[in-house]
Amino acid sequence: MHLIAPSLLAADFRRLDQAISLVNKSEADWFHLDVMDGMFVPNISFGQFIIQQVAKDAKKYLDVHLMIEQPERYIESFAEAGADGITVHAEATKHLHRVIQQIKAAGCKAGVALNPHTPVSVLENVIEDIDLVLIMTVNPGFGGQKFIYQSLQKIRQAYDMIVVRNSPAIIEVDGGIGLQNARKVLEAGARVLVAGSAVFKAEDPAGVIRDLKGLESNPLISV
Numbered sequence: 661m662h663l664i665a666p667s668l669l670a671a672d673f674r675r676l677d678q679a680i681s682l683v684n685k686s687e688a689d690w691f692h693l694d695v696m697d698g699m700f701v702p703n704i705s706f707g708q709f710i711i712q713q714v715a716k717d718a719k720k721y722l723d724v725h726l727m728i729e730q731p732e733r734y735i736e737s738f739a740e741a742g743a744d745g746i747t748v749h750a751e752a753t754k755h756l757h758r759v760i761q762q763i764k765a766a767g768c769k770a771g772v773a774l775n776p777h778t779p780v781s782v783l784e785n786v787i788e789d790i791d792l793v794l795i796m797t798v799n800p801g802f803g804g805q806k807f808i809y810q811s812l813q814k815i816r817q818a819y820d821m822i823v824v825r826n827s828p829a830i831i832e833v834d835g836g837i838g839l840q841n842a843r844k845v846l847e848a849g850a851r852v853l854v855a856g857s858a859v860f861k862a863e864d865p866a867g868v869i870r871d872l873k874g875l876e877s878n879p880l881i882s883v
């Protein structure tokens with residue numbers, strides 16, 4: 661069954677408690693939390709403090725997407741803030757293998773994200789060690805952008821690598837995902853759908869989550 665991870669980035673932060681409660685009560689599986697440092701990406705969002713506050717009320721898995729340079733500086737503090745899974749960008753560190761071990765040592769699931777221009781082949785030497793591959797389907801930094809269609813090919817490549825190498829990793833897709841393209845990304849091999857604007861800018865966010873969850877899962881992707 662595929663999983664839905666609403667991104668709080670698109671929520672109204674004046675009413676963060678309402679957004680958390682909406683996700684708690686909905687059919688969503690995870691909270692997706694986008695951390696941006698103004699260096700790796702042009703935008704600055706929030707950090708450990710906000711995640712700590714979210715963790716107090718969130719009743720679901722906290723999926724932390726770090727869009728920060730040298731994420732190795734902050735892994736333990738995000739784990740302490742309440743992250744269940746931490747995903748770092750392959751482009752943001754010189755020592756990807758070491759950071760993956762660091763995330764696991766901190767007690768979290770380890771994910772690696774790839775920008776749209778980064779080939780799947782950079783995962784060649786870590787694919788067996790990771791729990792999640794995050795294929796960015798927009799250039800990271802902002803919510804509400806247009807889905808990049810060439811990403812479908814990358815999802816298939818990542819899926820093939822996972823199968824051939826017998827990796828435990830699942831594929832998450834992030835950026836411009838909504839009911840208009842979710843079926844295609846699931847068919848390509850995605851297991852987790854991140855959706856920010858499609859959920860929180862909708863009139864009925866819980867209804868959108870229900871519809872995304874109700875889509876047919878790819879039978880090849882079990883568990």
Ligand SMILES: O=C(CO)[C@H](O)[C@H](O)COP(=O)(O)O
Nearest residue numbers: 800801803804835836856857
């Ligand atoms: O990582 C991200 C941006 O860098 C966000 O998770 C993503 O953009 C979600 O927002 P939307 O669904 O509106 O595209």
Ligand SMILES: [Fe+2]
Nearest residue numbers: 694725834854
């Ligand atoms: Fe994200």
